[in-house]
Amino acid sequence: xxxxxxxxxxxxxxxxxxxxxxxxxxxxxxxxxxxxxxxxxxxxxxxxxxxxxxxxxxxxxxxxxxxxxxxxxxxxxxxxxxxxxxxxxxxxxxxxxxxxxxxxxxxxxxxxxxxxxxxxxxxxxxxxxxxxxxxxxxxxxxxxxxxxxxxxxxxxxxxxxxxxxxxxxxxxxxxxxxxxxxxxxxxxxxxxxxxxxxxxxxxxxxxxxxxxxxxxxxxxxxxxxxxxxxxxxxxxxxxxxxxxxxxxxxxxxxxxxxxxxxxxxxxxxxxxxxxxxxxxxxxxxxxxxxxxxxxxxxxxxxxxxxxxxxxx
Amino acid sequence: xxxxxxxxxxxxxxxxxxxxxxxxxxxxxxxxxxxxxxxxxxxxxxxxxxxxxxxxxxxxxxxxxxxxxxxxxxxxxxxxxxxxxxxxxxxxxxxxxxxxxxxxxxxxxxxxxxxxxxxxxxxxxxxxxxxxxxxxxxxxxxxxxxxxxxxxxxxxxxxxxxxxxxxxxxxxxxxxxxxxxxxxxxxxxxxxxxxxxxxxxxxxxxxxxxxxxxxxxxxxxxxxxxxxxxxxxxxxxxxxxxxxxxxxxxxxxxxxxxxxxxxxxxxxxxxxxxxxxxxxxxxxxxxxxxxxxxxxxxxxxxxxxxxxxxxxxxxxxxxxxxxxxxxxxxxxxxxxxxxxxxxxxxxxxxxxxxxxxxxxxxxxxxxxxxxxxxxxxxxxxxxxxxxxxxxxxxxxxxxxxxxxxxxxxxxxxxxxxxxxxxxxxxxxxxxxxxxxxxxxxxxxxxx
Numbered sequence: 001x002x003x004x005x006x007x008x009x010x011x012x013x014x015x016x017x018x019x020x021x022x023x024x025x026x027x028x029x030x031x032x033x034x035x036x037x038x039x040x041x042x043x044x045x046x047x048x049x050x051x052x053x054x055x056x057x058x059x060x061x062x063x064x065x066x067x068x069x070x071x072x073x074x075x076x077x078x079x080x081x082x083x084x085x086x087x088x089x090x091x092x093x094x095x096x097x098x099x100x101x102x103x104x105x106x107x108x109x110x111x112x113x114x115x116x117x118x119x120x121x122x123x124x125x126x127x128x129x130x131x132x133x134x135x136x137x138x139x140x141x142x143x144x145x146x147x148x149x150x151x152x153x154x155x156x157x158x159x160x161x162x163x164x165x166x167x168x169x170x171x172x173x174x175x176x177x178x179x180x181x182x183x184x185x186x187x188x189x190x191x192x193x194x195x196x197x198x199x200x201x202x203x204x205x206x207x208x209x210x211x212x213x214x215x216x217x218x219x220x221x222x223x224x225x226x227x228x229x230x231x232x233x234x235x236x237x238x239x240x241x242x243x244x245x246x247x248x249x250x251x252x253x254x255x256x257x258x259x260x261x262x263x264x265x266x267x268x269x270x271x272x273x274x275x276x277x278x279x280x281x282x283x284x285x286x287x288x289x290x291x292x293x294x295x296x297x298x299x300x301x302x303x304x305x306x307x308x309x310x311x312x
Numbered sequence: 313x314x315x316x317x318x319x320x321x322x323x324x325x326x327x328x329x330x331x332x333x334x335x336x337x338x339x340x341x342x343x344x345x346x347x348x349x350x351x352x353x354x355x356x357x358x359x360x361x362x363x364x365x366x367x368x369x370x371x372x373x374x375x376x377x378x379x380x381x382x383x384x385x386x387x388x389x390x391x392x393x394x395x396x397x398x399x400x401x402x403x404x405x406x407x408x409x410x411x412x413x414x415x416x417x418x419x420x421x422x423x424x425x426x427x428x429x430x431x432x433x434x435x436x437x438x439x440x441x442x443x444x445x446x447x448x449x450x451x452x453x454x455x456x457x458x459x460x461x462x463x464x465x466x467x468x469x470x471x472x473x474x475x476x477x478x479x480x481x482x483x484x485x486x487x488x489x490x491x492x493x494x495x496x497x498x499x500x501x502x503x504x505x506x507x508x509x510x511x512x513x514x515x516x517x518x519x520x521x522x523x524x525x526x527x528x529x530x531x532x533x534x535x536x537x538x539x540x541x542x543x544x545x546x547x548x549x550x551x552x553x554x555x556x557x558x559x560x561x562x563x564x565x566x567x568x569x570x571x572x573x574x575x576x577x578x579x580x581x582x583x584x585x586x587x588x589x590x591x592x593x594x595x596x597x598x599x600x601x602x603x604x605x606x607x608x609x610x611x612x613x614x615x616x617x618x619x620x621x622x623x624x625x626x627x628x629x630x631x632x633x634x635x636x637x638x639x640x641x642x643x644x645x646x647x648x649x650x651x652x653x654x655x656x657x658x659x660x661x662x663x664x665x666x667x668x669x670x671x672x673x674x675x676x677x678x679x680x681x682x683x684x685x686x687x688x689x690x691x692x693x694x695x696x697x698x699x700x701x702x703x704x705x706x707x708x709x710x711x712x713x714x715x716x717x718x719x720x721x722x723x724x725x726x727x728x729x730x731x732x733x734x735x736x737x738x739x740x741x742x743x744x745x746x747x748x749x750x751x752x753x754x755x756x757x758x759x
Contacts (some may be wrong), residue, residue, distance in 0.1 A: 053568040073570065086561040090326070102318035103569040124488050147565070 002208030003030035006155055006186045007052065008056065012061030012136050013210075014047050019048040023210035024061070027156075029188050029203070034181050036201035036218075037190040038290075040298055044210040045269050047189040049159050052188075053080050065155065076105045081162050083190075085140050089133040093124065093143055096132060097150055104151035111150055118146040122172070125245055137164040142145035145173065151179075156180060158189040174200050204290070208298040222287035229292065232257045232268055232274065233282035244273045315570040319578025320585070327549060336545065337590050341597045344537060346601075352560040362445040362474060363412045365429040369422035370454030376485035377413040383580040393522045422452055430465060448478050455485060455493075500544055501678050502590075532678045532705040535628060538594060539698050540671050541635050547643040547667075548660055554647030556655045580729065587636045588629075595625075625703050627714075632719035635697030639667055641728035642694075648736040670698040681707035690717055693724040 007029040014022040022044040029035045039045050051057045053065055054071030066074045087096055097115045098108035118127045122142045127135060132143065141164045152205050161177075177187055177200060191197050196202065204221060206214035214221060225254050232241070233285060238257050242250035246265025251258045261267060274280060289298075327333055366377050427448045447468035454460050462482055463617045484505065491501040499640030557563045566575050580625055646659035668687060670677065677686045681703040690699035691713065700717040 050564070053564075055564055055567050075569055078568070080565065081560055082564045086563075086565040087561060088326075088557075088562055091322075098563065099318060099322050100569075102317050103566065156609045228646065 003032070005029070006066060007188065008062075008064040008248055009048070009052070010033055010062045010064070012048070012051060012058045012063060014044075014051060014056060018064050020210055022051070023059070025207065025210060025212055027059075027205040027215050029186060030272060031183060031186050032184050033202040034187045034200055035205065036197040037188060037205050037207065038192065038194065038197060038294065039190075039207040040192060043207045043298070045192075045207065046100055046159055047210075048207070049080075049083075049141040049157055049188070052157060053078065069270060076151065077154045079151065080146040081148040081158040081161055083163075086135075087132050087140065087144060087147070090131055092129050092131055093135070094128045095118070096143065099239075100147040101150045104153075106151050112204065114152075115146065121176075122146060122169075138166055138169060141165055141280055142169065143287060154185055156185060156187045160186065160191055161234075162188055162191065162193060167286045170196070174273065179254060183290065194289070194294050198290040203282055206294065208256060213297050215295070218290070222293065224288070225288050225293055227250045227285060228261045228263075229284070229286060229288040230257075230259045230261065231289070232259065232272060232280065232283040234274065234278040234280050238274075238278060238279035241274065243268075244270055246270060249296075251295070258289060260288065260292070313684075316581070317568075317576035319570075319575055320582040323553070323579050323582030324585050327546065327583070328589060333586075333590070334522075336421065337593050337621045340541070341594055341601065344443050344534065360470075363414065364448055364474070364478065365416060365426075365432075365442060366418045366448045366450070366478075367418050367426040367429060368424055369418055369420075369425075369491075370450060371417035371419040372489050373450065373482065373485040373486075374415055376481050377415045404724065410566040415677045419452065423450055431469065433465060439579070446474065447484070451484060454482075455490065481721040491647075521579045524605055529706065530676050532702050533674060535624075535705055536671060536674050536698055536702050538591060538700060539628070539632050539635055540667065542590050542632075543639045543667055544664060546583050546586055546590075546636075548662070550640050551643040551647035551650070551656050551659065552653060553579070554644060555653050557651050558647075559652065567737075573733050576644065576729070576733050580637060580644070583640050584633060584637060587632070591629075591632055624705055627701060630718065631697040631701040631704075631721075634718065635701075636723060637698065637725045638694055638728060641725060641732045642666075644732045645694065645728070647734055648732065654712055665692060670702070672697050673699075674702060677702050678706050681709070687713070691720065693720050696724075697721050 009025060009027050012025050013020070014133065025044070025048060037048065040285055047056065052057050054075060062069055062072075064070065066077060068074060088098065091099070095307065097119075098111065101111040101115070102108055104265075114127075119128050122143060122145075124139060124146075125191075127139065132140060133145065141161075144159075145161065148158065159262040161173060165173060173194075182186060185202055186291045189201075196203050198218070199216055203216065203220050204214065205212055216224075232238070233256050235255060236254075238252045241252050241257050242260060244259075246262050246269060247259050248262040248265075259270065261270070268298075271280070325654065332600050357389070368375075368377075370372070387611070393529035414429075416425060416429070426447060428655045430585065433447055446464055449463040449465070451457070451462070453462045454462075462479060464478060467476075487505055488498065488501045491504060557566065642663055643659075646663060647656055650659065673685070676683065677689065677699060680686060686699065687705055688697050688707075689704055690709070692699075696717045700709065700714060704714065
């Protein structure tokens with residue numbers, strides 16, 4: 001059974017002056033999934049999300065949400081968290097939330113209870129009658145998130161949802177997103193934090209310079225990169241690892257390394273070389289991490305290559 | 313529509329809850345009253361304290377000067393009071409000047425007699441008792457020479473009010489003396505010299521006649537101010553609000569949730585309601601004040617209510633709304649095409665200048681409500697609401713002109729609203745980039 005497509009972006013382009021922000025971009029999002037729109041700063045993520053929300057019109061191409069191209073008809077079923085704070089600074093938190101629900105077609109009285117529940121869950125209950133500008137950046141982000149969810153949307157579009165949140169809140173938001181997914185809602189989020197994306201998304205769309213360079217189910221994408229990457233956790237100075245024979249590419253950080261093996265080379269030889277000089281606590285041969293894929297595809301110098309092979 | 317109402321509620325509550333709004337609403341009438349009356353008061357007060365030396369070369373005019381101080385009842389305290397005192401002064405027998413005069417008869421050499429006083433005027437500082445504000449010299453040939461001139465020396469030649477009063481007093485005294493010279497006694501002279509008062513009476517088609525022209529002029533002025541000031545204050549508020557929504561990116565949420573038409577109409581209606589609230593409060597306060605001071609004025613014999621035709625009140629609301637909405641929409645365009653408050657500020661000056669035009673021309677319009685200037689200005693879009701209202705207050709413009717003014721205003725408001733909605737949609741999200749004409753055209757078709 002093919003999953004129902006909630007959002008379909010087809011050959012969409014958008015140009016600002018001489019900058020081609022989005023270039024013949026196509027992808028689709030299935031109901032009940034979390035899709036990550038990944039890319040570097042300026043890749044065209046935000047522009048794409050704005051077009052989906054009917055804020056910008058595409059220069060070319062079509063966007064269908066819930067099977068229609070009429071953004072006005074479906075906007076009440078979408079929840080949107082913009083990249084930058086989109087709230088009135090001088091307005092009180094509760095008033096603000098009720099206003100946001102009201103412009104999505106809900107009577108304030110009807111959503112008040114739900115707003116209270118959300119505020120409690122996000123630990124903002126005692127701030128409900130404070131003005132927004134009195135809140136910290138992270139708390140403002142949480143208010144914004146409640147605003148995107150309060151009207152019970154079927155499709156939730158989040159532009160950098162974790163920005164400004166501390167680790168505790170990141171975990172909280174992640175679990176909330178998983179709950180929303182379990183309820184059958186569809187989530188499209190953009191991020192450039194690969195580690196975060198890897199923990200929760202089902203599908204990815206990696207865009208670079210306005211084009212999709214990689215798209216599909218996360219696990220499939222990863223395995224398509226083969227199982228020839230060694231993930232190493234250790235104590236000691238691992239700088240030499242990049243020079244070990246058989247290592248085609250290496251990223252060595254403090255106490256962790258991700259080493260891609262050249263075809264035909266032996267992981268055991270690498271392990272033997274490492275054991276002599278480092279205390280190894282973890283050794284795994286697996287698919288490359290999303291971060292590694294990201295850097296290989298869209299990192300410095302990858303532009304030309306990515307432009308040639310528009311995958312999907 | 314319900315979304316527009318949500319925006320309306322938000323905009324209205326945001327402005328009305330502001331301390332600035334509450335303070336402005338409460339003190340503006342007093343501020344206005346102060347602006348109108350304080351200069352008059354000061355001018356009157358300025359005369360009262362004045363001390364003038366009158367050097368009389370004829371030596372026969374003592375009766376006219378300096379016998380008594382003005383009683384408090386004669387001191388005008390307001391414009392209405394001035395009206396009263398003007399009437400009072402023209403009554404025979406009451407000829408007291410609200411000035412202190414030192415009368416010096418100087419038959420012979422007037423110049424020599426005046427010299428010490430001129431010295432005192434020149435040295436005039438410090439000692440209060442010796443202070444002198446002016447010296448009036450009546451030449452000795454005042455009775456015989458028709459070309460003779462009264463000379464008034466003072467440190468400020470701009471004191472027209474004092475000069476006028478002195479000249480009146482001297483001429484009156486001269487006339488009395490001339491008549492006395494022909495054997496006519498003082499009482500008879502007063503009868504002969506009696507000046508009649510002129511009273512303005514406004515006629516209207518309905519046949520009704522109305523007295524108190526000066527006051528209706530004043531009323532026109534006050535109402536024009538009432539019409540204009542909310543526009544000035546809240547129009548800028550619209551512009552600032554829109555720019556703020558842009559810089560704070562709230563606009564993304566708004567635009568992704570509703571049509572820009574709903575957003576704009578909610579905003580404009582919300583602010584119209586704000587304006588009506590304020591105007592309503594002011595009118596209520598004005599009515600209270602009028603009821604209070606009106607009682608006092610009634611005792612004094614002036615009927616303030618005569619000047620206000622209650623039939624103009626509905627017109628007031630009609631023209632207020634039309635004028636207000638016109639400028640709210642103009643300001644909204646300014647906000648939509650600006651990317652920062654600084655940029656928006658550049659639009660404020662010119663828009664305000666345009667809004668001020670009828671106000672700056674209020675004097676000629678109120679004085680000659682049927683003039684070509686008033687008629688033309690009252691039929692030019694943007695200027696029409698305030699100008700036509702001023703005309704309605706002081707005269708009775710032809711009905712077709714009023715209708716044309718209202719129709720023109722409505723068309724103007726709709727045109728500006730439509731334009732604003734379109735520009736709004738394009739301009740509001742052009743972060744730092746001006747939309748290209750092609751883009752603008754595409755939005756015009758879609759929005």
